[in-house]
Ligand SMILES: Cc1ncc(C[n+]2csc(CCOP(=O)(O)OP(=O)(O)O)c2C)c(N)n1
């Protein structure tokens with residue numbers, strides 16, 4: 001299919017349709033309202049259902065009901081709304097139902113603000129709701145990746161019968177980028193398998209339930225869920241390595257849109273001769289700890305950059321196992337760090353760590369690189385951040401096998 | 402020898418865990434019989450609440466969900482909208498439906514979801530040990546209003562059937578009781594009608610069933626029946642409150658039953 005220019009939120013709605021999802025239950029909230037708006041128009045045309053719930057609490061229980069009868073279903077929201085969905089998500093995880101939830105994150109806590117942030121990393125990956133369970137969490141860094149990841153999210157949710165979340169900072173939802181969709185207009189329907197409540201004709205009745213009054217039974221249920229998570233952890237880690245194929249002194253860790261700002265900063269400093277690599281988890285849960293550890297090992301210092309007060313840094317520290325100091329640079333509240341700010345921060349960290357650019361024979365090409373020392377203007381930086389997701393040549397998307 | 406009373410197909414043969422004299426079991430039986438008689442057991446999905454009837458998913462002999470507290474109407478919405486050929490019903494207590502789940506029930510009714518709600522009003526929180534419910538009677542003693550419900554402090558009991566009937570959206574709304582054989586016969590006929598409206602894809606249907614909780618009322622089963630009749634029925638009048646055929650918004654407050 002040809003590439004089309006589309007706003008992130010609308011592309012997410014279209015991606016769900018391509019994945020074969022014709023049922024949506026949700027409640028409006030900025031900055032994701034274009035998803036329900038898009039689907040409110042498209043789904044009835046396709047014989048699907050769009051229902052505006054009375055609250056996110058209700059929406060999370062509507063998707064529980066929909067998935068429970070074996071129908072592929074989506075909900076989307078933004079930070080405060082996701083908090084209200086915690087209840088339904090815990091029940092869905094316990095009942096092992098496949099649903100996809102998209103969180104177009106804004107800043108918090110409380111009502112926070114409506115501008116882009118990465119404020120819900122810990123909520124999504126560690127503490128979504130009560131009880132022992134894990135969400136599969138994917139973090140796109142472009143509109144195209146948001147499309148691909150929504151489709152992947154349905155695949156994973158159904159393969160493991162586990163709720164799966166896509167977290168995008170507000171920019172992913174709001175910006176327009178060219179995207180390509182799979183050729184299929186609507187994916188095939190979900191197979192209701194041997195678990196969905198479809199009416200008990202010709203079979204024993206089925207129960208979708210998360211109550212285990214017997215403690216040992218409940219223990220076994222927890223063990224079963226944990227075993228499933230081990231399987232997911234082994235098979236589904238995905239990440240990107242940027243400029244890590246050659247020796248580097250500093251490793252930047254970033255996820256989502258911020259990684260693109262970091263790439264712009266890295267490109268600019270590379271031209272000066274600095275050696276910097278980037279690690280970007282694409283599945284933030286399961287977090288690619290081994291991959292991160294390997295890359296951390298090869299660096300002198302690590303700088304974690306996020307649009308929050310430092311959430312993913314906890315995972316980077318776990319991966320580093322105390323082997324290296326992990327520096328942090330972050331902005332919250334909807335303030336998007338500029339490439340220049342990241343460059344300044346990198347310089348500070350490198351100075352502190354005594355990292356100098358390696359002496360090299362000056363080639364004419366290099367000279368041009370070092371001559372371009374002047375700061376990238378804010379305008380061009382923003383443009384290049386939006387334009388490139390880094391040089392594809394030196395970027396490797398990896399998956400643990 | 403021949404059987405005069407047998408298990409209904411609508412229920413599993415599992416013995417229920419309800420206290421002696423509790424009418425939850427009677428209401429289960431009525432719903433089970435209705436499901437059997439209407440021949441819809443194999444395409445019915447029920448939704449059990451959080452409350453004393455939490456294990457209803459074990460008792461109804463059809464596909465069942467267990468809901469989170471109060472959210473059964475939202476789950477029913479998701480299920481029915483996704484598979485419209487299913488017959489979807491919720492079974493909910495008064496704490497579940499009229500307190501924590503007030504938002505979900507009002508909006509499901511207002512959207513006119515084609516589901517059936519069986520609302521068991523026993524004027525108390527049974528499962529958690531007899532605390533005050535939104536439906537607790539004025540001056541009724543519970544563990545959290547030991548001096549009796551003070552309406553100046555916490556307001557009056559909520560009349561759910563009337564609240565739902567007041568919505569403009571067409572619906573079938575009724576209140577029945579389960580405290581004596583005569584009312585049980587009426588109640589079953591009303592429940593059947595409620596399911597029929599769903600089968601015909603006509604409207605949302607809601608049946609409030611007054612029920613006893615001898616354990617937490619601190620009464621014998623017989624005293625509990627009498628208390629329900631004497632204290633509850635005057636405040637919670639029985640009857641059909643609304644039919645989809647009547648002009649929307651028009652309430653009929655009669656106590657005729659069907
Ligand atoms: C979110 C949540 N809050 C509180 C509870 C505790 N709880 C369980 S049952 C119940 C009250 C049920 O009362 P009611 O709906 O009247 O049903 P009954 O037991 O009287 O049949 C409460 C408060 C819970 N399980 N979940």
Ligand code: SF4
Pocket residue numbers: 418419420422423424425453523527528613614615616617
């Ligand atoms: S506590 Fe009350 S409502 Fe619960 S089973 Fe016993 S009598 Fe019935």
